[in-house]
Amino acid sequence: MKKTKVLFKVLLGVIVLLLVFVIINFIPTWNLKTKGMRRLEGNWVDVYYESEIAAAKDIFQLADTRAKDLADRLGFTEKQNINIYIYDNQSTMQMKKYGFIGPLLGLDWYIGDNIGTNVILTSPANPGKVHNYDSIKNAVLHEMVHGYASILNPKIQLWLTEGLALYLSNGEVLNSKYKNSMHLPSYTDIQTRNPIKFSNMGGYSLAHTYIEYICVTYGWDKVLELIKSENYEKVFGISGEEMYSGWINYFENYDKYIELSTINI
Numbered sequence: 001m002k003k004t005k006v007l008f009k010v011l012l013g014v015i016v017l018l019l020v021f022v023i024i025n026f027i028p029t030w031n032l033k034t035k036g037m038r039r040l041e042g043n044w045v046d047v048y049y050e051s052e053i054a055a056a057k058d059i060f061q062l063a064d065t066r067a068k069d070l071a072d073r074l075g076f077t078e079k080q081n082i083n084i085y086i087y088d089n090q091s092t093m094q095m096k097k098y099g100f101i102g103p104l105l106g107l108d109w110y111i112g113d114n115i116g117t118n119v120i121l122t123s124p125a126n127p128g129k130v131h132n133y134d135s136i137k138n139a140v141l142h143e144m145v146h147g148y149a150s151i152l153n154p155k156i157q158l159w160l161t162e163g164l165a166l167y168l169s170n171g172e173v174l175n176s177k178y179k180n181s182m183h184l185p186s187y188t189d190i191q192t193r194n195p196i197k198f199s200n201m202g203g204y205s206l207a208h209t210y211i212e213y214i215c216v217t218y219g220w221d222k223v224l225e226l227i228k229s230e231n232y233e234k235v236f237g238i239s240g241e242e243m244y245s246g247w248i249n250y251f252e253n254y255d256k257y258i259e260l261s262t263i264n265i
């Protein structure tokens, strides 16, 4: 009896300690603004920045100019609450999503993200080891699409929101050599909500082709309906698994599609 009591106390102590660590870890995420951040107010987006003024103005210019087009495609006719926070250091940006532990995860490629309609971005003036000025600058459009998608569907599936963001901004056309060397994710894989797993399974090179397949086959309006409801049966009259099989087939014949679209151009 005594032993059980001691064990219970130890266990409780460990749980409380863990909770305290978790709470402390996430303190940086409580406020996306850092001390002294300044704001640029646009017609479509607002940008907050630290000391890298020139890079911030450059991003602001691109984001506010392109936002209308992106918003339009996603069915918005007026300014939404899209805020872009640009941090001088990659580590600050990583802390704003994952807390103090963020920069310790060794994610060199991780330079931007969204938290609902708030976009967080590393300043392109300090691009880190994997990216360069332009790749970070263009990533803002990708993150903005995530922001808009989160308004359409706050709990949107990772595979869909990434596919959408890549499709509307920076998804690459796959050349056949690269395509043939790729291992395709399974139907279960594409359900993941884990961004690291998504990245490791080649999601950033593939997910836009899924959206592209749906758009080419069913039209853009249906893509938007899917983004909003994620209900394949209702929107298309087929299951999610059947859509996945259709995409696999499309992907395996992708070379033909690219040749055809090149000829048409």
Ligand SMILES: [Zn+2]
Pocket: 142, 143, 146, 161, 162, 165
């Ligand atoms: Zn993304």
